[in-house]
Amino acid sequence: MPVNLKSPIQSELYPIEGIRLGVAEAGIRKANRKDLTVIVLDEGASVAGVFTQNRFCAAPVQICREHLTAAGAIRALLINTGNANAGTGEQGLQRARQSCSALAQALSVAPHQVLPFSTGVIMEPLPVDRIVAGLPAALADLCADNWLRAAEAIMTTDTVAKAFGVQLRLGGKLVSVTGISKGAGMIRPNMATMLGFLATDACIGQDLLSTLAGELAEGSFNRVTVDGDTSTNDSFVVVATNKVGHSPIDSWDSADGRALKTAMLDVSRQLAQAIVRDGEGATKFITVNVEGGRTTEECRRVAYAIAHSPLVKTAFFASDPNLGRILAAVGYAGITDLEQTVIDLYLDDVLVAVRGGRNPAYREEDGQRVMKQSEITVRVVLGRGDAHDTVWTCDLSHDYVTINADYRS
Amino acid sequence: MPVNLKSPIQSELYPIEGIRLGVAEAGIRKANRKDLTVIVLDEGASVAGVFTQNRFCAAPVQICREHLTAAGAIRALLINTGNANAGTGEQGLQRARQSCSALAQALSVAPHQVLPFSTGVIMEPLPVDRIVAGLPAALADLCADNWLRAAEAIMTTDTVAKAFGVQLRLGGKLVSVTGISKGAGMIRPNMATMLGFLATDACIGQDLLSTLAGELAEGSFNRVTVDGDTSTNDSFVVVATNKVGHSPIDSWDSADGRALKTAMLDVSRQLAQAIVRDGEGATKFITVNVEGGRTTEECRRVAYAIAHSPLVKTAFFASDPNLGRILAAVGYAGITDLEQTVIDLYLDDVLVAVRGGRNPAYREEDGQRVMKQSEITVRVVLGRGDAHDTVWTCDLSHDYVTINADYRS
Numbered sequence: 001m002p003v004n005l006k007s008p009i010q011s012e013l014y015p016i017e018g019i020r021l022g023v024a025e026a027g028i029r030k031a032n033r034k035d036l037t038v039i040v041l042d043e044g045a046s047v048a049g050v051f052t053q054n055r056f057c058a059a060p061v062q063i064c065r066e067h068l069t070a071a072g073a074i075r076a077l078l079i080n081t082g083n084a085n086a087g088t089g090e091q092g093l094q095r096a097r098q099s100c101s102a103l104a105q106a107l108s109v110a111p112h113q114v115l116p117f118s119t120g121v122i123m124e125p126l127p128v129d130r131i132v133a134g135l136p137a138a139l140a141d142l143c144a145d146n147w148l149r150a151a152e153a154i155m156t157t158d159t160v161a162k163a164f165g166v167q168l169r170l171g172g173k174l175v176s177v178t179g180i181s182k183g184a185g186m187i188r189p190n191m192a193t194m195l196g197f198l199a200t201d202a203c204i205g206q207d208l209l210s211t212l213a214g215e216l217a218e219g220s221f222n223r224v225t226v227d228g229d230t231s232t233n234d235s236f237v238v239v240a241t242n243k244v245g246h247s248p249i250d251s252w253d254s255a256d257g258r259a260l261k262t263a264m265l266d267v268s269r270q271l272a273q274a275i276v277r278d279g280e281g282a283t284k285f286i287t288v289n290v291e292g293g294r295t296t297e298e299c300r301r302v303a304y305a306i307a308h309s310p311l312v313k314t315a316f317f318a319s320d321p322n323l324g325r326i327l328a329a330v331g332y333a334g335i336t337d338l339e340q341t342v343i344d345l346y347l348d349d350v351l352v353a354v355r356g357g358r359n360p361a362y363r364e365e366d367g368q369r370v371m372k373q374s375e376i377t378v379r380v381v382l383g384r385g386d387a388h389d390t391v392w393t394c395d396l397s398h399d400y401v402t403i404n405a406d407y408r409s
Numbered sequence: 410m411p412v413n414l415k416s417p418i419q420s421e422l423y424p425i426e427g428i429r430l431g432v433a434e435a436g437i438r439k440a441n442r443k444d445l446t447v448i449v450l451d452e453g454a455s456v457a458g459v460f461t462q463n464r465f466c467a468a469p470v471q472i473c474r475e476h477l478t479a480a481g482a483i484r485a486l487l488i489n490t491g492n493a494n495a496g497t498g499e500q501g502l503q504r505a506r507q508s509c510s511a512l513a514q515a516l517s518v519a520p521h522q523v524l525p526f527s528t529g530v531i532m533e534p535l536p537v538d539r540i541v542a543g544l545p546a547a548l549a550d551l552c553a554d555n556w557l558r559a560a561e562a563i564m565t566t567d568t569v570a571k572a573f574g575v576q577l578r579l580g581g582k583l584v585s586v587t588g589i590s591k592g593a594g595m596i597r598p599n600m601a602t603m604l605g606f607l608a609t610d611a612c613i614g615q616d617l618l619s620t621l622a623g624e625l626a627e628g629s630f631n632r633v634t635v636d637g638d639t640s641t642n643d644s645f646v647v648v649a650t651n652k653v654g655h656s657p658i659d660s661w662d663s664a665d666g667r668a669l670k671t672a673m674l675d676v677s678r679q680l681a682q683a684i685v686r687d688g689e690g691a692t693k694f695i696t697v698n699v700e701g702g703r704t705t706e707e708c709r710r711v712a713y714a715i716a717h718s719p720l721v722k723t724a725f726f727a728s729d730p731n732l733g734r735i736l737a738a739v740g741y742a743g744i745t746d747l748e749q750t751v752i753d754l755y756l757d758d759v760l761v762a763v764r765g766g767r768n769p770a771y772r773e774e775d776g777q778r779v780m781k782q783s784e785i786t787v788r789v790v791l792g793r794g795d796a797h798d799t800v801w802t803c804d805l806s807h808d809y810v811t812i813n814a815d816y817r818s
Contacts, residue, residue, distance in 0.1 A: 055747040056740025056765070087736040089750070089766020107732070122733020123767050173761075186720055186737065227719040229734075230741035310636040310719070310805075311595055311813055318814030324531020325638075327496040330594065331465025332639035338464040356465070357498020358532050398810050405727030406721055 002160045002278040003285040003374050003394065006150065010274065013165045014176035015144035017201040018042035018241030021083075022141035023153040025132025025386075028127055029082030029120060034153035036131060038103065038138040039077040039197070045241045046206045047074040048213035049115070052189075052234030058086035059096040059126075060116040060231060067100075070112040077193065077237065078103050079117040080131055081156050086232035087123035095128040102132040106139055119182065119195055119233050151180040154195055157403055158184045162274040164267045170246040170256045175202040177263050181271035185404060187226035188308075189217070189234050189272075194223055196236040196271055200379040202260055203248035204240035208300055212252070213238045213259065220268035224392045226279035227400070228308040276392045281399030284316050287377040291388035298335050299389035302380060305333035306391075315398030316376065321367030323352050330380055342383035348376065410686040411569045412694040412783050412803065417557065418451045419683065422574045423585035424553035426610040427451035427650030431550035432562040435543025437536055438491030438529060442560035446542060447547040448486040448606070454650045456483040457622035458524070461643035467495035468505040468535075469525040470642060476509075479521040487512050488526040488589075488604065489540055490565050495641035496532035499728065504537040511541040515548055526603055528565055528591065528642050560589035563604055567593045568810060571683040573676045577808075579655040579665045584611040586672050590680035594689040594813060596635035597717075598626070598643050598681075605630055605680055605813065606643040611669055612657035613649035621661070621670065622647045629677035633801045635688035636809070637717040647673075685801050690808030693725050696786040700797035707744050708798035711789060713801075714742035722805030725785065730776030732761050739789055751792035757785065 019041055026036040041047070049068055051061045067074065078099060085092045100114040107114075118126065141149075151161035165178040183194030204212070217236050242248070249257045277285050288306050293299035306312055308328040315322040326345060331338070340356035348370045351359045370376055428450055435445040444585065450456070458477055460470045476483065487508060494501045509523040516523075550558075560570035574587040588708055592603030613621070626645050651657070658666045686694050697715050702708035718738040724731040735754060740747070750766035757779045760768045779785055 054737060054740035055744065056736045056749045084733070087733045087749075087762060087766060089746070089764060093767065121731070122737060123762065124733075125767070186734075188741075195562060229718050229720050229737060232733075232737045232740060292465070309638050313636050314810055314813035317810065320814065324493070324496045324533075324641075325595075327465045328463060328531060328638065328641045331463035331641060332597075333465065336462075340465045340496075352497060352533065357496060357500065358534070358598070398807050401723050401726065401805060401807050401810060404723035405729065406464060 001283065003282050005160050005274055005277045007160045009163060011164045013147045013163050014178050016100060016176055016178050016199045016241055017020055017243035018045060019028065019199055019239065020142040020144050021137040021146035021150045023146065023149050024134045024137035024141060026130045028080055028130050031036055035081045035248045035368045036134040037079040037140050037150050037153045039150065040107065040142060041075050042241060043237060045073065045239055046204055046209040047237065047239050048210040049235060049237040050213050050217045052231055054230050054232050056232050057085060058084055058118060058233045059092035060085055060090055060118045061235060062093065063100065064115045067112045067115055072110055072113050074115055075109045075113040075369060076103055076107055077115045077117065081119040082124050082155055083118055083124055083239060084120045084122045084233050085118040085126040087261040088125060092126060095126040098128050099131045102135055106135055115237065117195055117235055119154065123234060147178055147180060150220055154182040156182065157280055158182050158278050160278050162271055164270040164352040166263050166267055167366050168259055168263050169332065170202060170260060173244050173246040175200060175244050175246065175260065176266050178270050179267045181275060183275040184278050185226055186229040186231045187224065187275055187279065188228045188230045189221040189224065194231050194234055198264060198268055199239040199241065200264065201241045201242065201243040203242040203246060205248060207240060208249060209240055216265055216268045219265050220272035224272045224276045225304065225307050226394060265401045273392055276394050279394035281397040282394035283397055284395045285375050286316060286393050286395065288391045288393065289377060289379045289388065290382065292382040292385060293387040294385035296389050298388050300391065301335065301390055302333040302382065303391035305329045306378060307393035310396055316371065316395035319371040321364060321371045323347065323367060326378060327353060410692065412626050412691050414506035414569050414683055416569045416688045418572060419679065422556045422572050423576055423587050425585055425587050425608045425650055426652035427454060428608055428648065429553050430555035430559045431547040432555065432558050433543045433546035433550060435539045437489055437539050443492045445543045446488040446559045446562045448559065449516065449551060450484050450648060451650060453611055454482065454648055455618040456646065456648050457502040457574035458644060458646040459618040459622050459626045461640055463639050463641050465641050466497060467493055467527060467642045468497055468501035469494055469527045470644060471502065472505050472509065473524045473644060475680040481519055481522050483524055484518045484522040485512055485516055486524045486526065488563055490563055491529040492527055492533055492535050492714045493529045493531045493642050494527040494535040497534060498597055501535060504535040506596065507537050508540045512544055513727040515544055517524060524646065526604055526644055528563065531641060534682060556587055556589060561590065563591040565591065566689055567591050567687050569687050572682055573679040575672050575676055577668055577672050579669060581612060582653050582655040584609060584653050584655065584669065585714050588680050590674045591686060592684040593687050594635055595638040595640045596633065596684055596688065597637045597639045598630040598633065603640050603643055607673060607677055608648040609673065610649065610650045610652040612651040612653065612655060614657060617658060618647060618649055625674055625677045628674050629681040631797060633681045633685045634713065634716050668763045682801055685803050689812045692806055694784050695725060695802050695804065697800045697802065698786060698788045698797065699791065701791040701794060702796040703794035705796045705798050708796050710744065711739055711742040711791065712798055712800035714738045715787060716802035719805055725780065725804035726806045728780040730773060730780045732756065732776060735787060736762060755788040805812040
């Protein structure tokens with residue numbers, strides 16, 4: 001059961017001028033499910049992407065990196081579920097290239113103008129013939145209103161399709177931002193999440209967009225974790241179709257630049273948080289705020305130590321305020337000169353520990369009240385500086401074990 | 410169900426001349442269970458310890474460190490379960506000192522000659538009155554044959570008492586080595602495990618013993634993990650009572666030194682592995698061997714990434730050879746210049762992946778056969794050097810979640 005996620009749709013979705021999407025049932029792993037998505041971009045779009053730092057990165061990730069640096073603008077994205085094309089060696093690269101070529105031919109563009117994405121089981125050969133055979137149906141389905149269908153078609157263990165949109169005005173012109181994402185397990189993105197696609201019809205030059213993609217990922221997908229397992233296929237792609245006739249964004253410090261960046265970060269963050277809300281077996285959505293650190297980096301380490309601790313996560317699942325487990329995670333986060341005697345711990349508004357020890361005024365029933373909520377904020381005050389950081393995560397339940405013990409069957 | 414651990418006893422246990430043990434039911438957390446242990450050492454024993462690197466280390470850990478560096482030989486160990494006395498601030502330190510003083514008085518030694526150990530729930534006040542009230546019963550129980558009773562009295566979520574012993578001859582004299590340990594969850598020791606005590610009646614000087622304690626921990630307790638949560642209370646103490654009249658060990662390079670060290674490492678390793686075999690919810694015992702690394706350190710990082718991955722651990726629980734998850738963990742272990750195209754993966758004798766891709770000769774049924782075993786060895790060959798390292802772990806099952814969601818209730 002996803003935590004406070006509306007189904008089938010989380011917000012209004014807006015077509016993005018210059019983008020059409022089509023999906024098909026290609027039978028890649030299972031019959032009768034949408035598993036192939038094609039996203040076609042008009043000429044003139046700016047495209048940027050960030051990808052997993054996993055050294056076992058999948059074949060499509062390697063090819064995306066190559067195609068994004070090649071001459072020739074990106075004109076299409078090709079996404080399959082059911083097979084990750086990771087741990088597949090040289091053959092995996094060949095098959096990913098084959099699928100790009102087939103789509104490129106159908107669209108009369110060059111193969112390096114296609115970005116491939118795969119998600120699903122690792123270390124099984126990509127059934128490229130089924131992908132190629134599924135392309136005509138996906139192309140026949142192309143239309144601008146297909147964002148929700150695309151969000152559905154990229155799901156694996158997700159229980160809810162993840163799609164968000166906003167609109168804003170830039171210089172009097174209405175601009176749309178729409179994004180979709182997928183992911184529920186093997187989630188500890190490191191540059192990007194499993195799969196995330198964000199698009200706008202606003203005008204953003206290629207250079208500005210490239211730095212923006214990294215910044216958006218840092219503030220959204222790179223701040224969530226379900227199980228600490230960084231995927232082999234993490235990819236986050238940002239597209240600006242440059243279709244709306246406002247004055248092009250030339251700096252993120254201008255009023256328009258700030259407004260657009262805020263809107264895009266907002267959608268990215270909702271997409272990233274939706275992955276946690278739909279985390280495998282999740283019953284709670286946990287925000288971990290760490291403040292008073294010397295550096296953002298050390299705050300992040302503490303936040304991830306808490307967010308990854310199986311003991312903390314099972315206590316949340318049980319609604320058990322066994323909060324010493326949080327202190328233990330703070331202690332092993334790797335800050336070698338951390339002083340326990342200056343650390344405070346809050347659960348929402350409840351002050352649980354003061355100066356490293358139990359708050360004398362803390363009452364078990366107050367902790368219990370917060371632990372029973374579906375949305376909980378853990379706040380750790382390190383008392384050694386002014387830096388802070390935030391990570392979003394979920395609890396660890398029986399269903400996580402069930403889902404991952406049964407994933408392939 | 411512990412994995413291949415005999416109950417109630419794993420091997421012959423030998424009394425150690427110069428050591429007496431006594432246990433009592435002090436009602437620290439629950440009634441009618443042995444929860445207090447006193448270990449008394451004759452004069453002349455050498456004692457060394459290594460302790461958790463968790464910065465939220467418990468009050469007794471802080472006091473152990475202090476007492477081990479104070480003048481005056483250690484004469485007694487005082488261990489309670491049911492309460493970790495961690496996250497308890499200044500009051501926790503005072504109460505730990507109080508318990509040492511009470512035992513010291515009863516034994517006519519100084520308070521700093523007593524080492525305190527606590528294990529159980531974090532961030533609850535230590536019921537020191539019950540500990541003091543329980544001391545007379547524990548002292549009345551003192552005898553040299555109580556190793557198994559002590560192993561039972563230090564258990565928390567353990568399902569089996571952990572105790573091992575060996576005997577060997579040094580210069581014609583019979584020497585005994587006996588050890589006990591406890592721990593099943595919050596296990597990723599960092600210098601030592603939850604609680605481990607190893608004793609011998611052999612003669613080892615204080616200086617040699619101090620370095621030995623660290624080496625034994627490195628080869629045993631520091632190589633196991635259940636859930637990656639480094640405890641606040643990890644303590645491993647080694648005692649040599651110096652009672653047997655062989656020529657004292659003056660170097661670990663002598664024949665006697667090597668024989669004794671090997672015996673002590675063997676018992677330490679069995680104690681450490683017993684913690685994994687009795688890991689919360691464990692159904693499988695997994696050995697992770699990583700070889701062909703540039704450094705031992707990088708092999709260890711890869712081994713721990715695999716051993717901590719919830720996805721790898723649930724696949725073992727399900728006996729599902731979803732082995733791409735292991736490659737993904739290798740890839741995110743943090744070796745930034747790792748080349749996936751030279752990596753091989755074995756499951757016992759089965760070659761699963763070659764040069765980063767699926768072995769063409771690999772058959773699912775071969776992986777399945779190994780995954781069904783209760784003891785499995787994962788072997789990763791990094792192909793970039795001659796270093797290697799090993800970590801022992803267990804799977805992640807429904808029972809882990811059940812145990813940790815219910816621990817305090």
